[in-house]
Amino acid sequence: QVQLVESGGGLVQAGGSLRLSCVTSGRTLSPLAMGWFRRAPGQEREFVSSIDGNGGITNYADSVKGRFSISRDHAKKTVYLQMNSLKPEDSAVYYCAARVRGRWHVVDDYDYWGPGTQVTVPS
DSSP states (O other): OEEEEEEOOEEOOTTOOEEEEEEEEEOOSSOOEEEEEEEOTTSOOEEEEEEOTTSOOEEEOTTTTTTEEEEEETTTTEEEEEEOSOOGGGOEEEEEEEESSSOTTOGGGOOEEOOOEEEEOOO
């Protein structure tokens, strides 16, 4: 079983930055591929970014490319999402997720989820 806990959310003005962290725990044979998703009120959960087990391959939704950056620290068992130039439309609950296999952008292919952290960017 794998547990994920996000932190770092909050309220930030448009144009500001936040860094989300996701600490993983539990027994795994190898580093899992990780992803960040978000869900705004009244909308479905959507893909934001992903990183493979080795940290060498990253993917981003078009809406965040050039503004967000995903990284991981294996020693700390932590995945980060650096969010710059935040916009009101980035407001959502952000979720960290891990998958054993599957497609990097598909919600249902992720096996483990954190409880989420709220990010609010007032308009």
